Amino acid sequence: MNNNTRILYAVLFVVGLIAPAVVYPIFLMKALCFALFASAFNLLIGFTGLLSFGHAMFLGTAGYICGHAVKVWGFPTEVGILCGVAASAAIGYLVGSLAIRRQGIYFAMITLAMAQMVYFICLQASFTGGEDGLQSIPRQSFLGVFDLENDITMYYFVFGIVALGFWLIYRTVHSPFGQVLKAIRENEARALSLGYDVDKYKLLAFVLSAALSGLAGATKALVFKFETLTDVHWHMSGEVVLMTLLGGMGTILGPTVGAFIVVTLQNYLASLEGWVTVITGAIFVLCVLAFRRGVVGEIAARIKS
Numbered sequence: 088m089n090n091n092t093r094i095l096y097a098v099l100f101v102v103g104l105i106a107p108a109v110v111y112p113i114f115l116m117k118a119l120c121f122a123l124f125a126s127a128f129n130l131l132i133g134f135t136g137l138l139s140f141g142h143a144m145f146l147g148t149a150g151y152i153c154g155h156a157v158k159v160w161g162f163p164t165e166v167g168i169l170c171g172v173a174a175s176a177a178i179g180y181l182v183g184s185l186a187i188r189r190q191g192i193y194f195a196m197i198t199l200a201m202a203q204m205v206y207f208i209c210l211q212a213s214f215t216g217g218e219d220g221l222q223s224i225p226r227q228s229f230l231g232v233f234d235l236e237n238d239i240t241m242y243y244f245v246f247g248i249v250a251l252g253f254w255l256i257y258r259t260v261h262s263p264f265g266q267v268l269k270a271i272r273e274n275e276a277r278a279l280s281l282g283y284d285v286d287k288y289k290l291l292a293f294v295l296s297a298a299l300s301g302l303a304g305a306t307k308a309l310v311f312k313f314e315t316l317t318d319v320h321w322h323m324s325g326e327v328v329l330m331t332l333l334g335g336m337g338t339i340l341g342p343t344v345g346a347f348i349v350v351t352l353q354n355y356l357a358s359l360e361g362w363v364t365v366i367t368g369a370i371f372v373l374c375v376l377a378f379r380r381g382v383v384g385e386i387a388a389r390i391k392s
Contacts, residue, residue: 103246112242113310118350119249120307125330125342126256127299132328133337134260135292136272140195140324141182141202142300145175147319148205149301150308151215154224157309159214164227164235164309168248171305172298178205179297180290187289190275199321206319220315224308241310248306252299257339259295268292329367333374335381344383 106115124146131137149171157167186197209215216222226235235241259265267288270278279285308314317323326349334345349367356363378385 100250103250104243107239107242112238114350114354116242116245116310117307117354118347119245120303120310121327121330121350122343122346123249123252123306124300124303125327125334125346126253126339127296127303128327129331129336129338129342130256130259130299131292131296132331133341134265134272135268135289136275137187137289137293138191138195138328139186139198139293139296140321140328141198141200141205142296142327143319143321143323144182144202144205145179145297145300146304146307146323147209147314147316148178149175149304150314150318151209151221153305154221154308154314155214157227158221158224163231164229168302168305168309171308172301175301175304176294176298179294179301183290183293183297187286187293199324202319202321202324206316206321209316209319215314215316218316220313221308222313224312224314226309226312235309245306245310248302252302253343256299260339264288264291329371331381333371333381335384335387338381338383338387341381341383345381348382 124142128139128142131139131142151171152174153167153171156162156170157164162170182198182201185201186194189197210217214221226241228234229240229244233240233244235244260268267278267283270281270283271285271288275285304318307318330345330349331342332345333348334343335341348370352367352370353363356366374382380388
């Protein structure tokens with residue numbers, strides 16, 4: 088990491104610390120949760136070259152499990168989050184073990200099919216509340232000291248989780264493991280010829296991406312105190328693809344920027360109801376035409392040139 092990158096991350100960290108004094112905390116927490124979700128998805132598509140159309144199953148499953156653990160089982164907040172992450176990682180392992188046997192569109196279709204199965208399970212299961220969703224999830228406290236019912240305290244809790252997740256993704260990408268993932272993305276046959284167990288690396292990347300997506304989902308459920316079928320619907324899987332491509336696939340900050348753009352549009356254009364999707368799609372088309380590498384990818388390319 089060079090000095091300019093350190094300065095950029097330090098500035099962003101400081102901005103994150105002072106942001107709730109200027110912007111509505113609930114909006115910020117929603118954007119941060121989706122930023123982590125998009126970054127986890129980018130770890131799979133941007134650095135491993137695997138396109139998943141079913142990542143919403145990890146987001147929603149963790150939200151339901153975390154909410155149920157905290158509300159019904161009475162688990163502490165941090166334990167509830169770990170339960171959600173563990174559930175998503177387990178599903179990630181099962182789905183990944185099946186999906187990595189195929190490539191390209193076949194891989195994407197398997198993940199979509201499995202995600203639809205999870206959706207219908209969540210629709211029928213009693214503990215999820217079905218179409219009504221899981222309501223009144225308590226925030227409780229963190230480590231028995233910090234009251235998470237307070238929105239400002241909850242914001243810093245979410246900010247810490249997202250910062251930790253972002254750091255883990257950064258370290259993964261810049262580790263020897265991350266370099267192998269990039270090699271698989273660029274030329275899987277060559278990576279295989281060099282002696283790497285490609286399927287093992289792809290499965291590890293898939294499980295890590297699923298676990299981080301689950302972390303985002305569990306945190307989001309606590310922020311809003313409810314979990315619904317929206318988070319396991321295929322629309323959510325498409326939305327995270329949009330966020331990643333809009334911000335810049337294969338970049339560290341791109342998915343975060345894309346998530347903030349999409350969440351901001353949804354928030355401030357909510358009064359337009361159905362037109363939100365149309366406007367978001369139009370902006371996406373314009374960005375693809377003007378910024379083919381995504382917003383962050385295009386800026387980085389121009390700085391290098």
